[in-house]
Amino acid sequence: MAASDTAVPQTSDRTLRSAADLACAGVIAPERLPVLEQVAARYAVAVTPAMAELIDPADPEDPIARQFVPDAAELAQRPGERDDPVGDAAFSPVEGIVHRYPDRALLKITHTCAVYCRFCFRREMVGPQGLRPLSGAALDAALGYVARTPAIWELIVTGGDPFVLSPRRISELMRRLAEIEHVKVVRFHTRLPVVDPDSVSPDLVQALRGGGKAVFVALHANHPRELTPAARAACARLIDAGVPMVSQSVLLKGVNDDPQTLAELMRAFVETRIRPYYLHHPDYAPGTGHLRTTVAEGQALMRALRGRVSGLCQPTYVLDIPDGHGKVPIGPGYLGDGEVEDYRGGLHAYPPRT
Numbered sequence: 001m002a003a004s005d006t007a008v009p010q011t012s013d014r015t016l017r018s019a020a021d022l023a024c025a026g027v028i029a030p031e032r033l034p035v036l037e038q039v040a041a042r043y044a045v046a047v048t049p050a051m052a053e054l055i056d057p058a059d060p061e062d063p064i065a066r067q068f069v070p071d072a073a074e075l076a077q078r079p080g081e082r083d084d085p086v087g088d089a090a091f092s093p094v095e096g097i098v099h100r101y102p103d104r105a106l107l108k109i110t111h112t113c114a115v116y117c118r119f120c121f122r123r124e125m126v127g128p129q130g131l132r133p134l135s136g137a138a139l140d141a142a143l144g145y146v147a148r149t150p151a152i153w154e155l156i157v158t159g160g161d162p163f164v165l166s167p168r169r170i171s172e173l174m175r176r177l178a179e180i181e182h183v184k185v186v187r188f189h190t191r192l193p194v195v196d197p198d199s200v201s202p203d204l205v206q207a208l209r210g211g212g213k214a215v216f217v218a219l220h221a222n223h224p225r226e227l228t229p230a231a232r233a234a235c236a237r238l239i240d241a242g243v244p245m246v247s248q249s250v251l252l253k254g255v256n257d258d259p260q261t262l263a264e265l266m267r268a269f270v271e272t273r274i275r276p277y278y279l280h281h282p283d284y285a286p287g288t289g290h291l292r293t294t295v296a297e298g299q300a301l302m303r304a305l306r307g308r309v310s311g312l313c314q315p316t317y318v319l320d321i322p323d324g325h326g327k328v329p330i331g332p333g334y335l336g337d338g339e340v341e342d343y344r345g346g347l348h349a350y351p352p353r354t
Contacts, residue, residue, distance in 0.1 A: 016045070022045070035075075039072065039074045063256070066254050067252070071290065081284045081288070085322055088122070110160035111130045111159055113160055114161060114195050118291065124285075152182065152183060153182065154183070154184070155177065156189060159189075161190050161192060163200075171207035174186070175210060189218045205243070215243050217243055219235065219269075220248045222256050227265075235274060245272075245275070246275045248280065251281055257293050266314070280318055281295060284322055302317050
């Protein structure tokens with residue numbers, strides 16, 4: 001595979017890639033340009049037309065803008081923030097692989113994304129200023145590691161966003177994975193169906209289905225407005241072709257940290273036939289403190305969903321322990337010593353007393 005064989009999304013010529021682009025498009029006020037140019041020099045910027053169209057420039061608290069438009073607050077680093085907050089490097093036996101859990105590993109096949117989230121936990125690694133693209137030799141070494149590690153049952157293809165790669169390159173990856181018998185499941189993590197729906201082409205769908213593996217797609221979206229008709233149609237192209245989808249969201253201050261928005265987001269996933277999977281507590285990436293909630297606030301939101309929203313709409317609230325210790329569920333507990341709490345807050349004896 002040629003390392004440069006990256007698909008250019010059909011809308012990429014209109015993607016906003018600098019603070020100046022954002023100002024010219026009317027997404028930010030001209031007076032914000034000097035400070036946001038400082039942010040853009042530090043962290044990558046890309047806002048696709050699909051996302052730019054959702055932003056209300058008149059709303060200073062617009063939840064789509066908070067995810068993608070640079071903020072001066074990103075220049076402030078708070079205590080505990082670190083370049084590699086989840087400890088990828090400590091569990092990388094070869095370039096491009098992260099093997100933290102026994103039966104699954106990550107393949108970071110690209111460091112490019114169609115959009116750059118302001119809260120990204122890999123923000124020091126992705127984008128033009130980030131890590132170099134995975135070379136052909138490095139990819140060979142990464143797949144060689146997977147091939148000689150029979151414990152790896154699931155390979156999670158991430159980055160960056162793997163769906164920025166051309167269908168030909170994804171097809172070639174699936175062909176090579178087909179030769180690794182012990183890998184049974186391949187999961188792709190992406191934002192493309194939301195941020196560039198037209199990129200989910202018949203060729204991409206066909207590429208995913210090659211190789212004879214069980215393929216899943218995990219979609220990252222954080223606000224119900226992201227699930228536009230075009231995005232839902234893109235997801236339907238995958239699901240109708242037999243590719244099941246699950247969701248990933250990040251709990252973000254000013255984006256989805258209220259019960260109504262979070263419930264609407266989870267319902268939008270289910271209506272799109274996407275199973276809610278993870279609600280991530282935000283990581284300690286540098287310059288992201290203005291978007292972080294507290295764990296207590298997240299637990300209160302999960303309590304607000306329980307019993308009031310369909311069980312299909314309940315994600316697992318998780319924390320990725322800093323420095324590579326893995327994800328753990330941190331949802332609220334309901335079972336105490338001799339009693340259980342119902343979703344309304346009532347307490348009941350358990351085991352039941354005669």
